[in-house]
Amino acid sequence: MTTHRLTAPAPGWTATTDVVVVGSGVAGLTVALNVRKAGLRAMVVTKAMLDDGSTRWAQGGIAAALGEGDTPGQHLDDTLVAGAGLCDEEAVRTLVTEGPDAVRRLIAVGAAFDRGTDGEILLTREGGHHRRRIAHAGGDATGAEISRALVDAVRADQDIELIEHALVLDLLTDAEGHAAGLTLHVMGEGARDGVGAVRARAVVLATGGMGQVFSATTNPAVSTGDGVALALRAGAAVTDLEFVQFHPTVLWLGPEAEGQQPLVSEAVRGEGAHLVDANGVRFMLGQHELAELAPRDIVAKAITRRMLEQGAEHMYLDGRHFGAEMWEQRFPTILASCRSHGIDPVTEPIPVAPAAHYASGGVRTDPHGRTSVPGLYACGEVACTGVHGANRLASNSLLEGLVFAERIAADLAGRHLAGDLPERTVDVEAARAAHAVPLPPSEARAEIQRLMSRGAGVLRSAASMAGAAAGLGLIAEQTYAHLAEDKPADPRVETWEAANLLLVSTALVAAAAQRAETRGCHWREDFPERDDAAWRRHLITTLAAAGGPVSTPEEQ
Numbered sequence: 001m002t003t004h005r006l007t008a009p010a011p012g013w014t015a016t017t018d019v020v021v022v023g024s025g026v027a028g029l030t031v032a033l034n035v036r037k038a039g040l041r042a043m044v045v046t047k048a049m050l051d052d053g054s055t056r057w058a059q060g061g062i063a064a065a066l067g068e069g070d071t072p073g074q075h076l077d078d079t080l081v082a083g084a085g086l087c088d089e090e091a092v093r094t095l096v097t098e099g100p101d102a103v104r105r106l107i108a109v110g111a112a113f114d115r116g117t118d119g120e121i122l123l124t125r126e127g128g129h130h131r132r133r134i135a136h137a138g139g140d141a142t143g144a145e146i147s148r149a150l151v152d153a154v155r156a157d158q159d160i161e162l163i164e165h166a167l168v169l170d171l172l173t174d175a176e177g178h179a180a181g182l183t184l185h186v187m188g189e190g191a192r193d194g195v196g197a198v199r200a201r202a203v204v205l206a207t208g209g210m211g212q213v214f215s216a217t218t219n220p221a222v223s224t225g226d227g228v229a230l231a232l233r234a235g236a237a238v239t240d241l242e243f244v245q246f247h248p249t250v251l252w253l254g255p256e257a258e259g260q261q262p263l264v265s266e267a268v269r270g271e272g273a274h275l276v277d278a279n280g281v282r283f284m285l286g287q288h289e290l291a292e293l294a295p296r297d298i299v300a301k302a303i304t305r306r307m308l309e310q311g312a313e314h315m316y317l318d319g320r321h322f323g324a325e326m327w328e329q330r331f332p333t334i335l336a337s338c339r340s341h342g343i344d345p346v347t348e349p350i351p352v353a354p355a356a357h358y359a360s361g362g363v364r365t366d367p368h369g370r371t372s373v374p375g376l377y378a379c380g381e382v383a384c385t386g387v388h389g390a391n392r393l394a395s396n397s398l399l400e401g402l403v404f405a406e407r408i409a410a411d412l413a414g415r416h417l418a419g420d421l422p423e424r425t426v427d428v429e430a431a432r433a434a435h436a437v438p439l440p441p442s443e444a445r446a447e448i449q450r451l452m453s454r455g456a457g458v459l460r461s462a463a464s465m466a467g468a469a470a471g472l473g474l475i476a477e478q479t480y481a482h483l484a485e486d487k488p489a490d491p492r493v494e495t496w497e498a499a500n501l502l503l504v505s506t507a508l509v510a511a512a513a514q515r516a517e518t519r520g521c522h523w524r525e526d527f528p529e530r531d532d533a534a535w536r537r538h539l540i541t542t543l544a545a546a547g548g549p550v551s552t553p554e555e556q
């Protein structure tokens with residue numbers, strides 16, 4: 001098999017550990033903490049600071065059947081409905097049955113959830129949930145609290161090595177094709193500066209999402225799809241890339257706004273805020289039995305449809321009836337964020353529009369987080385465990401990160417005990433033989449984002465995606481032309497990220513163009529119906545020898 005790698009200088013330094021974890025969100029840090037319990041050395045390498053991923057930004061909460069009368073079975077039912085026929089039911093069952101105890105273990109690590117006067121955890125509702133089952137912290141600062149607790153815990157463990165400002169480039173494999181470490185670039189000083197290599201017995205990808213593929217997203221700047229791109233170059237299968245969830249209610253900051261945009265959590269609708277158009281009409285009534293609390297894809301589509309009908313750039317979320325006290329106590333982060341942009345939700349409706357929020361697809365894994373490359377694991381948003389299907393149910397992602405991170409650690413611990421996790425010898429020759437991918441200029445990032453938002457956003461058609469594919473193809477052509485003219489872009493963070501965005505975008509468009517139906521969060525204007533006969537199956541994407549992504553429908 002031909003593998004590919006990003007153009008980069010040869011590693012100038014090497015470090016060794018047992019398990020190297022890429023990423024420091026809920027998924028990565030949970031793997032590291034649990035791997036340590038099994039007596040394995042862990043190293044966490046992360047692109048920016050420890051708390052710079054999506055986890056810290058999560059507002060609404062974490063879903064688990066913790067409330068009286070609620071059961072994993074009901075949580076399963078709601079998850080399957082949101083997933084629109086493409087969830088892996090066994091994966092969902094694992095999520096919902098192991099979820100409540102995983103949350104209790106998170107509390108034991110130190111995460112403090114909001115509690116009532118009786119000491120019980122307070123639970124709220126979000127879209128698609130028929131029960132109050134979302135535990136939250138700090139009102140609407142759940143992710144910040146989870147991140148704080150996990151970061152404190154890993155910092156307290158002297159045997160977890162943490163390397164910040166370390167951008168992982170590519171996987172290293174041994175002669176048997178087993179993951180044996182990775183290459184990375186550290187923006188540090190001293191012995192570990194510049195491009196280096198980490199040798200390990202196993203590699204865990206926990207690199208989060210890919211929202212930065214689009215112009216407007218709730219995701220932070222680090223969410224550039226690096227893990228999916230790395231996995232593709234390493235020969236792993238990825239799946240469900242076309243299912244990008246667009247969050248319906250993102251604060252609208254004007255037509256030119258780009259990059260990470262502030263989210264107005266679903267929990268605001270959960271507590272009774274209404275979606276209205278410029279005339280004050282509640283347009284979700286009659287569209288779905290749950291009205292504003294319908295699953296996200298339904299709300300995002302309804303908002304987009306109304307925007308198109310009325311030629312409007314946004315709709316409004318009206319929570320004025322909450323009053324100042326409730327806004328201040330229940331949603332302090334959102335209140336502050338809106339006010340910092342000149343909008344006061346206590347006295348005026350909030351302008352909102354959909355923006356890219358969550359990647360339901362990713363690197364394909366089995367129930368133990370194993371990818372199709374031996375020794376390479378994936379969990380959290382970068383992974384596709386099968387729990388989200390065609391659309392993630394609100395607040396299932398933090399839970400998925402927790403549950404499947406624990407399962408990866410358990411798998412590694414079991415292998416270690418069984419003597420099945422030996423030290424690996426990195427096959428440098430194989431790494432050298434890999435095809436080096438030339439790098440686009442850093443300015444390509446903004447162009448890729450524009451092409452993707454225009455052609456593969458909330459509304460898609462064959463024509464819109466052909467436009468996006470042509471634009472992406474042109475960037476790739478120009479990149480190779482610069483190589484031929486001996487004017488290649490420098491290997492550095494911006495150009496490595498641009499190369500990852502280009503690969504992930506190209507793969508996403510290829511899959512979305514192939515799926516000729518509307519399902520979950522994939523909305524085709526030219527194929528408005530769900531087509532179970534042809535499309536109740538996954539598209540599996542791999543990289544062809546020539547370097548382009550190929551999507552193949554899974555056998556039914």
Ligand SMILES: Cc1cc2nc3c(=O)[nH]c(=O)nc-3n(C[C@H](O)[C@H](O)[C@H](O)COP(=O)(O)OP(=O)(O)OC[C@H]3O[C@@H](n4cnc5c(N)ncnc54)[C@H](O)[C@@H]3O)c2cc1C
Pocket residue numbers: 022023024025026027028045046047048049050051052053054055056057058059060061062063142143166167168169206207208209218219220222223224226227263357358379380381382394395396397398399401
């Ligand atoms: C605004 C917002 C609100 C949300 N609200 C909720 C919610 O209420 N409930 C819920 O369940 N989910 C929510 N989500 C989704 C949820 O936060 C994420 O899916 C989840 O936190 C992902 O966790 P993770 O550990 O997989 O990745 P992240 O937390 O994104 O962490 C990824 C890590 O990988 C690192 N990384 C990336 N690429 C590289 C590389 N090449 N080399 C080294 N390191 C790399 C990053 O720096 C980061 O440390 C929200 C997301 C956003 C953006």
